[in-house]
Amino acid sequence: MEKVKPKKHLGQHFLTDLSIAEKIAKAVTGHGGVKKVLEIGPGMGVLTDFLLLEDWDLYLVDIDKESIAYLHQKYPSLGSKIIDGDYLKEDFKNIMNGPYVVAGNFPYNISSQIFFKVLEERDQVTEVVCMLQKEVAQRIASPKGNKDYGILSVLLQAFYDIEYLFTVPPGVFNPPPKVNSGVIRLKRNQVEKLDCNEKLFFRVVKQGFSTRRKTLRNAVKSMGISEELKADTLLDKRAEQLGVEEFIYLTNKIEESWNQ
Structure with a gap:
């Protein structure tokens, strides 16, 4: 199988370090007893390999046609669970049909939009384990009073318990991004509805x-x-x-x- 070339316009930086991929996969806990996991932007499946070892009911979504073709060849048994589409536009409430976990190495250019979609689907998304730009990861996990604290921090912390897990240097990606990355985990808290509008x-x-x-x-x-x-x-x-x-x-x- 020919390797997939990372595409700049899709914000792709493919992880090449297997130990980091394994660490991210092991950080997924299936919070709330959930078995379904949706990986966003799997690329060539570096993280996917380790998620499959953990025996999740795994779904993949990628907007890159080349990646989709590659993933179908690599994981023929996943079949229709490999979704050719845009996570931001697809109706995953119906696709996943129940609670699910989101995982992935998020494209830097849409990571904030992914979290706004997670907020919309918070009744189904019980956990998120992801890698994104370190600055954004720190902002999401930041407590009040910190200079990194912002809109996403408040909105996500209203519904999720958030942990910053570890930092990943640029050199373990192809192509290397210009900044460090951070891995965070969000677990849905007990708040079903806020005490306000x-x-x-x-x-x-x-x-x-x-x-x-x-x-x-x-x-x-x-x-x-x-x-x-x-x-x-x-x-x-x-x-x-x-x-x-x-x-x-x-x-x-x-x-x-x-x-x-």
Whole structure:
């Protein structure tokens, strides 16, 4: 089988170090007793080989036609579980038909979009084990008060317990990226629904971080808040100083101020 060439426009950096692939595969726990695993962007199957050893009910999705052809040759027994498509556009709720784990070496250029899709499907995605740009991995796992803490940190931490597992240097990829990579694991927590209007929560978090250096009073001013809420000392803080619970409190206060 001819090797697949990594394509720059797809943000492909193929992992070549087998020990790191094995380490990532072993980090998948099947949280919640789940057996189905969806690997995003398997490329030539370096991680896939180790996931198959762990005996998961494995599905693969790749947008690269060359990779898909290669994977069908390499894993004929997977058949229709090799999905030629875009994870961001396919309806995996129906494809996976129940709870599943997401794993993979995520393309750098779409890693944040993958997580927004995971959030949409959080009732089914019980765990994510992935490698992505170190800076993004740290941001997702970062606690409040940290300079890396941002929109994705808050939104994902509302529904997942997150661990930064280890750092991977550029030299173990073909082609090597210009930056380090990081491996993280997210496990779905017990929160089924937030104690607030969830759509508004997402909006408040995004608005809060839209002007990072300003206080929340300035950041959420355009949302039309009451004079009473403007006096709340919580609004003296910046978005990065608030945890999930404080954002829930703020969301409820904003909604209350609209109904006054």
